[in-house]
Amino acid sequence: MNSSADEPLHGMMLSRQMKPKFVSTSLVLITAVGISIVSLQAKVIGTQKGRTAAQLYSRYCSSCHGRDGRSQTSKGKYGHARDLTDAKWQDDVSDERIYNSIMHGRNGGGNMPGFANKLKEKEANALVEMIRGLRR
């Protein structure tokens, strides 16, 4: 009889002991899930957004064409870089030509390097759009 009276007490003690363990295990799990969600989000944002046209322009283009596109930097003037804001040029040129000049370079009055090894198609298209916005 003694042992059967002990039984429930023993059981209660066991479950009381298990509680902190259960709580700490779920905390570890929640933390792990939280961390993986955050890192997954960072990955998705990183690949979806990529580099913006403004970031690309200031990294690859502004040294010659200047922040405003007028190509009045010393490098731009020396290399005869085109004034990208020029309305007449903007009207004459097609998106395709701008795209090709960015990707493969252009050797007309000056010498512009191509960026096909640095830019994705999507990024070059974003730059074409941005350059269209420079028209003055």
Ligand code: HEC
């Ligand atoms: C090393 C200097 C230099 C850099 C860097 C440079 N360009 Fe140029 N860019 C030039 C020169 C020089 C020309 C004029 C080329 C010509 O017509 O002979 C030019 C011309 C252009 C044109 C006119 C092309 C056409 O078909 O009329 C566009 C558009 C252009 N650049 C965009 C860009 C973009 C976008 C970037 C950055 C991804 C860039 N450039 C980086 C020097 C540069």
